[in-house]
Amino acid sequence: MGLVIFLALIVLILIIGLRIFKAFMILVWHPFVLTRRLKNQGISGPNYRIFYGNLSEIKKMKRESHLSILDPSSNDIFPRILPHYQKWMSQYGETFLYWNGTEPRICISDPELAKTMLSNKLGFFVKSKARPEAVKLVGSKGLVFIEGADWVRHRRILNPAFSIDRLKIMTTVMVDCTLKMLEEWRKESTKEETEHPKIKKEMNEEFQRLTADIIATSAFGSSYVEGIEVFRSQMELKRCYTTSLNQVSIPGTQYLPTPSNIRVWKLERKMDNSIKRIISSRLQSKSDYGDDLLGILLKAYNTEGKERKMSIEEIIHECRTFFFGGHETTSNLLAWTTMLLSLHQDWQEKLREEIFKECGKEKTPDSETFSKLKLMNMVIMESLRLYGPVSALAREASVNIKLGDLEIPKGTTVVIPLLKMHSDKTLWGSDADKFNPMRFANGVSRAANHPNALLAFSVGPRACIGQNFVMIEAKTVLTMILQRFRFISLCDEYKHTPVDNVTIQPQYGLPVMLQPLED
Numbered sequence: 001m002g003l004v005i006f007l008a009l010i011v012l013i014l015i016i017g018l019r020i021f022k023a024f025m026i027l028v029w030h031p032f033v034l035t036r037r038l039k040n041q042g043i044s045g046p047n048y049r050i051f052y053g054n055l056s057e058i059k060k061m062k063r064e065s066h067l068s069i070l071d072p073s074s075n076d077i078f079p080r081i082l083p084h085y086q087k088w089m090s091q092y093g094e095t096f097l098y099w100n101g102t103e104p105r106i107c108i109s110d111p112e113l114a115k116t117m118l119s120n121k122l123g124f125f126v127k128s129k130a131r132p133e134a135v136k137l138v139g140s141k142g143l144v145f146i147e148g149a150d151w152v153r154h155r156r157i158l159n160p161a162f163s164i165d166r167l168k169i170m171t172t173v174m175v176d177c178t179l180k181m182l183e184e185w186r187k188e189s190t191k192e193e194t195e196h197p198k199i200k201k202e203m204n205e206e207f208q209r210l211t212a213d214i215i216a217t218s219a220f221g222s223s224y225v226e227g228i229e230v231f232r233s234q235m236e237l238k239r240c241y242t243t244s245l246n247q248v249s250i251p252g253t254q255y256l257p258t259p260s261n262i263r264v265w266k267l268e269r270k271m272d273n274s275i276k277r278i279i280s281s282r283l284q285s286k287s288d289y290g291d292d293l294l295g296i297l298l299k300a301y302n303t304e305g306k307e308r309k310m311s312i313e314e315i316i317h318e319c320r321t322f323f324f325g326g327h328e329t330t331s332n333l334l335a336w337t338t339m340l341l342s343l344h345q346d347w348q349e350k351l352r353e354e355i356f357k358e359c360g361k362e363k364t365p366d367s368e369t370f371s372k373l374k375l376m377n378m379v380i381m382e383s384l385r386l387y388g389p390v391s392a393l394a395r396e397a398s399v400n401i402k403l404g405d406l407e408i409p410k411g412t413t414v415v416i417p418l419l420k421m422h423s424d425k426t427l428w429g430s431d432a433d434k435f436n437p438m439r440f441a442n443g444v445s446r447a448a449n450h451p452n453a454l455l456a457f458s459v460g461p462r463a464c465i466g467q468n469f470v471m472i473e474a475k476t477v478l479t480m481i482l483q484r485f486r487f488i489s490l491c492d493e494y495k496h497t498p499v500d501n502v503t504i505q506p507q508y509g510l511p512v513m514l515q516p517l518e519d
C-alpha cells in the first residue's frame with residue numbers, strides 16, 4: 001500500500017514538474033530565444049511581459065485612441081485604429097516584433113513581402129490562430145479557417161456559386177432589394193410637405209439591413225426577415241469577440257462553463273438552429289435543391305450514393321461564413337463610400353453624370369453597364385484603399401522559413417497592416433491621405449509604386465471569394481441610389497470615428513441628409 005502511494009506521488013510530482021517545465025518553456029524560454037533570434041536579424045520591438053506579452057499596452061493605447069474624434073475630412077485613420085502599430089513603427093521601424101500574449105507577431109508593411117507570403121501555395125504560411133469567439137462566428141469548418149485538402153475541396157465546391165452566370169442572377173436580387181429600400185426612402189420623403197424634402201438616414205443601419213437582405217436572398221433563397229435570427233446572433237457574437245480581443249487567450253478555457261462561454265454557446269445554438277430551419281425548408285421545397293450557394297452546398301451533401309463531398313456540419317459552418325462575410329464587409333464599404341461622396345460633392349456629380357449617360361435615370365444596371373461605369377469603379381477602389389473593411393491580414397509560419405531576407409521562425413505570425421500600406425506616401429505619393437479616385441484611372445496595378453499596394457481583397461489562393469459579388473453589389477446599390485437621391489451632407493451630429501469591430505465601421509453610425517432628385 002505504502003509503495004503504491006509512493007509511486008503515485010512520484011507520478012504526480014513528475015506530471016506537475018512536466019507541466020511547470022512546459023509553462024516555463026512557453027512563458028519564458030521561447031519568448032527569450034525568439035526575441036534574441038530576431039534581434040540578430042535587426043528586428044526589435046516592445047519588451048515581452050510574461051503571459052500578457054504586449055496586450056496591456058495595446059488595450060490602453062486603443063482605449064485612448066477610441067476617445068478621439070477625427071476631422072471628417074481626414075482620412076488618416078491608421079493611428080486611430082492601430083495606434084500600437086503606429087507607435088512601434090516610429091520606435092522600431094516598419095518591421096518589428098510584438099507579443100499578442102505569448103504569440104509572437106512580426107509586423108511587415110512591404111508589399112513585395114506581403115505578396116510573396118500571401119501567394120505561397122505550399123502551406124508554409126497558414127491562417128493564424130484566431131480567438132475562439134471569432135472562430136464560432138464563421139465556424140471552424142468554413143472556408144475562412146480551414147486549411148490544406150479541406151480548403152481545396154470546399155473552395156472547388158463553392159467557386160461556381162460566384163460564376164458569371166450566377167452573378168447575373170444575383171444582380172436581379174440586388175436590384176429588387178435595393179428598390180425596396182429606395183421605395184421606403186421615397187415614401188418617407190413624400191411625407192415632408194415642402195418643395196424640396198430632405199430625409200435623414202442612418203446609412204450604416206440602412207446598408208447593414210440591405211446587404212443582409214441581399215445575401216440572404218441571393219445565396220440562401222430566404223430573406224432578411226427569415227435570416228434575422230442568424231444576423232442577430234452573429235452581431236452578438238461579434239460583440240463577444242471584440243470585448244475578448246485584448247484579453248489573453250488561455251488554451252482550453254473556451255470549454256469552461258464561464259458566463260461569457262455560456263453566452264457564446266447559446267448564441268451559437270440559436271444561430272445554427274435558424275440555419276437548420278432554412279436548410280430543411282429548402283430540402284422540402286425543391287427536389288433539385290436549386291443553383292444558389294445553399295443549393296450547391298446541399299448537392300455536395302446529397303451525392304446520390306457516392307461519397308459525400310461535404311458533411312452537414314461543414315455546410316452549417318459555410319452558411320455561417322456566407323451569412324456573415326456576405327454582408328458585414330459590403331455594408332461598411334457602402335457606408336464609407338457614401339461618407340466620401342457626401343463630402344466630395346464634385347465626385348458625386350461626376351458619378352451621377354456617368355450613370356445617367358450609361359443607364360439613364362431609371363434603367364437598372366446589368367452586367368453590360370458595370371464595365372462602362374469607370375468612374376464608379378475608381379471611386380470604389382479609392383474607398384477600399386482609404387476605408388477598406390479589413391484592417392490587417394495575418395499568417396502563421398508553419399515551418400522555419402525565409403521571407404525576403406528575413407528568417408521567420410516556425411510558429412510566428414506575420415501581420416500585414418493594410419491600413420498602413422494603403423496610406424503609405426512612399427507607395428501612393430504625397431496625396432496618399434487625400435480622396436483622389438483619379439489615381440486609379442489607369443487601373444489598380446498602376447495606381448501606386450507597387451502593383452500589389454492595394455490588398456483590400458488580399459491576393460493569392462486565399463483571396464476573397466466574394467470580390468466580384470461585392471463589386472457588382474456596390475455598383476448596383478450606388479447606381480440606383482444616385483439615380484434617385486442626392487447625399488446632401490453628413491449630419492451635424494456625425495462623429496468621424498472609424499473603429500475596427502471585426503471590420504472597419506463608423507463607431508457612432510453614419511447619419512446623412514438626403515434629398516430626392518427632381519424628375
Ligand code: HEM
Pocket residue numbers: 143144145155321322325326327329330333388389390393394455456457458461462463464465466467469470
Ligand atoms: C468589401 C467587401 C469585402 C472585402 C474588403 C473582403 C476582404 C477579404 C479579404 C482581405 C479576405 C482574405 C482574408 C485573409 O486572407 O485572411 C477575404 C476572404 C474571404 N471573403 Fe471577403 N471581403 C469582402 C466581401 C466578401 C463577401 C461579400 C463574401 C461572400 C459573399 C466574402 C467571403 C469571403 C470568404 C469566404 C473568404 C475566405 C476565402 C478563403 O479563405 O478561401 N467576402 N475577404
